[in-house]
Amino acid sequence: MKNKTILAGIVSLSLLLPAVNFAVAKTGSHHKVNTEQTSNVDINHADAKTLATLKDIGMKKADEIVAYRTKNGSFKSIDDLTKVKGISQRIINDNKGRITV
Numbered sequence: 001m002k003n004k005t006i007l008a009g010i011v012s013l014s015l016l017l018p019a020v021n022f023a024v025a026k027t028g029s030h031h032k033v034n035t036e037q038t039s040n041v042d043i044n045h046a047d048a049k050t051l052a053t054l055k056d057i058g059m060k061k062a063d064e065i066v067a068y069r070t071k072n073g074s075f076k077s078i079d080d081l082t083k084v085k086g087i088s089q090r091i092i093n094d095n096k097g098r099i100t101v
Contacts, residue, residue: 044074
């Protein structure tokens, strides 16, 4: 009888563990907000790593933005980003609230 009680306790506990782990993951101290993804990005001064925090801008496109800026000078408006290979007006529109010049 004692073994059945212990077994029942183990089974009950194993059923609860996923819920406990989920709760810890949602509230744990390791969960932090990446403030870079919500701050403004000055396309004339930001490095590639910062540019890559923009939606749909990976490191490759970010490097191309920096290379274009180095070769051609500062952007006059955010719409000038379309002059960079791979940057569409849709990408600019999706990031309008974050991009500054």
